[in-house]
Amino acid sequence: MDKPLIMTMGDPTGVGPELLVKALLEGELENRARPLQVVGDVGVLRRAARVFAAEVRAEPETGGLQRLLIGGRSLVVRPVSSLPADSLVYGRPDATAGRAMAAYVEAAAQACLTGEAAGMVTCPINKAAINAAGIRFPGHTELLAERCGVEKVVMMLAGTRLRVCLVTTHLAYRDVPGVLSGAEILATIRIVDHAFREQFGLKTPRLAVAALNPHAGEEGLFGDEEERLILPAIVQARDRGIDVRGPFPSDTLFHFAARGDYDAVICMYHDQGLIPLKLLHFDDAVNVTLGLPIVRTSVDHGTAYDIAGTGTASTASLAAAIGMAEQMSNNL
Numbered sequence: 001m002d003k004p005l006i007m008t009m010g011d012p013t014g015v016g017p018e019l020l021v022k023a024l025l026e027g028e029l030e031n032r033a034r035p036l037q038v039v040g041d042v043g044v045l046r047r048a049a050r051v052f053a054a055e056v057r058a059e060p061e062t063g064g065l066q067r068l069l070i071g072g073r074s075l076v077v078r079p080v081s082s083l084p085a086d087s088l089v090y091g092r093p094d095a096t097a098g099r100a101m102a103a104y105v106e107a108a109a110q111a112c113l114t115g116e117a118a119g120m121v122t123c124p125i126n127k128a129a130i131n132a133a134g135i136r137f138p139g140h141t142e143l144l145a146e147r148c149g150v151e152k153v154v155m156m157l158a159g160t161r162l163r164v165c166l167v168t169t170h171l172a173y174r175d176v177p178g179v180l181s182g183a184e185i186l187a188t189i190r191i192v193d194h195a196f197r198e199q200f201g202l203k204t205p206r207l208a209v210a211a212l213n214p215h216a217g218e219e220g221l222f223g224d225e226e227e228r229l230i231l232p233a234i235v236q237a238r239d240r241g242i243d244v245r246g247p248f249p250s251d252t253l254f255h256f257a258a259r260g261d262y263d264a265v266i267c268m269y270h271d272q273g274l275i276p277l278k279l280l281h282f283d284d285a286v287n288v289t290l291g292l293p294i295v296r297t298s299v300d301h302g303t304a305y306d307i308a309g310t311g312t313a314s315t316a317s318l319a320a321a322i323g324m325a326e327q328m329s330n331n332l
């Protein structure tokens with residue numbers, strides 16, 4: 001049988017569990033290229049089913065798995081926690097919930113690393129809660145890099161019109177200039193170029209690099225990172241045969257990328273890339289970790305506490321993340 005894709009349930013107090021149930025009830029998890037499994041918590045998924053007034057029946061399954069029939073549709077679950085589902089409060093994850101959401105990620109990564117699973121698709125976690133549980137990572141991206149033994153990975157958020165790839169990820173804005181280096185920028189460009197060729201089938205990816213400062217530094221008047229760090233990295237990448245241009249002022253670059261001039265924009269920091277991306281693709285973008293030895297995609301959004309438990313969260317990003325994981329796992 002085809003290896004499964006594993007979906008992690010995410011924060012039990014966020015929208016992750018109900019998104020999985022909603023996608024199941026919408027038929028989104030059926031007739032996929034690969035079988036799907038959820039790593040999570042049966043009690044929490046039962047609670048999520050109640051949001052949609054869906055009946056749940058449990059059926060025996062082998063190999064430590066459990067099969068839930070939710071509204072008549074089948075979901076295979078790897079139970080990793082047994083949280084007191086009915087006393088969890090939406091938007092209030094404690095350290096126990098933090099430990100559980102990290103354990104889902106660890107279990108899925110392990111299944112991918114041992115070759116048992118073809119890839120993983122993650123639902124959102126709360127970074128503060130996993131840290132409260134003593135798991136010192138700012139996000140999936142960094143945790144997975146460490147667990148896979150990879151020094152550098154790249155967070156990419158991808159929509160049909162725009163893809164953004166980040167040189168730096170989860171850190172305070174004031175720390176960005178100090179962390180940026182020519183080596184990090186070059187490594188990011190190389191990982192993106194390699195992943196596009198090998199995993200996304202682009203023969204010659206066309207990459208653009210965003211400047212850090214207004215007007216790309218205005219000849220040094222507003223900062224020198226462009227001349228000192230970004231341009232030398234681009235020159236080195238071009239010497240290696242990569243089609244990469246820039247640094248371009250970022251106020252105009254995303255417009256040109258979104259109209260199709262480039263396959264991806266290399267961005268210096270999180271919000272530089274995610275603001276234009278979410279403006280265009282709030283519902284349906286996918287978060288992908290490039291440079292891992294395993295396939296990992298994710299929804300592009302967070303735990304959405306303001307609507308958790310209402311059943312209104314959109315499943316579009318989850319569906320797109322599953323689709324992209326299927327595509328990437330076929331290219332392994």
Ligand SMILES: NC(=O)C1=CN([C@@H]2O[C@H](COP(=O)(O)OP(=O)(O)OC[C@H]3O[C@@H](n4cnc5c(N)ncnc54)[C@H](O)[C@@H]3O)[C@@H](O)[C@H]2O)C=CC1
Pocket residue numbers: 123124125126127128140287298299300301302303304305306307312313314315317
């Ligand atoms: N991959 C991950 O694990 C991610 C986790 N987070 C975590 O999520 C938590 C909340 O982050 P926020 O910045 O508030 O972002 P958020 O994405 O959770 O919410 C921002 C706004 O978008 C709406 N929204 C989010 N997803 C939606 C969906 N599927 N359908 C309809 N509306 C949706 C929310 O209701 C909210 O109004 C934080 O703890 C953060 O660390 C955030 C992003 C990614």
Ligand SMILES: NCC(=O)COP(=O)(O)O
Pocket residue numbers: 138139140141142274287298300
């Ligand atoms: N905003 C995107 C984001 O924070 C993704 O974080 P993660 O995938 O590393 O958990």
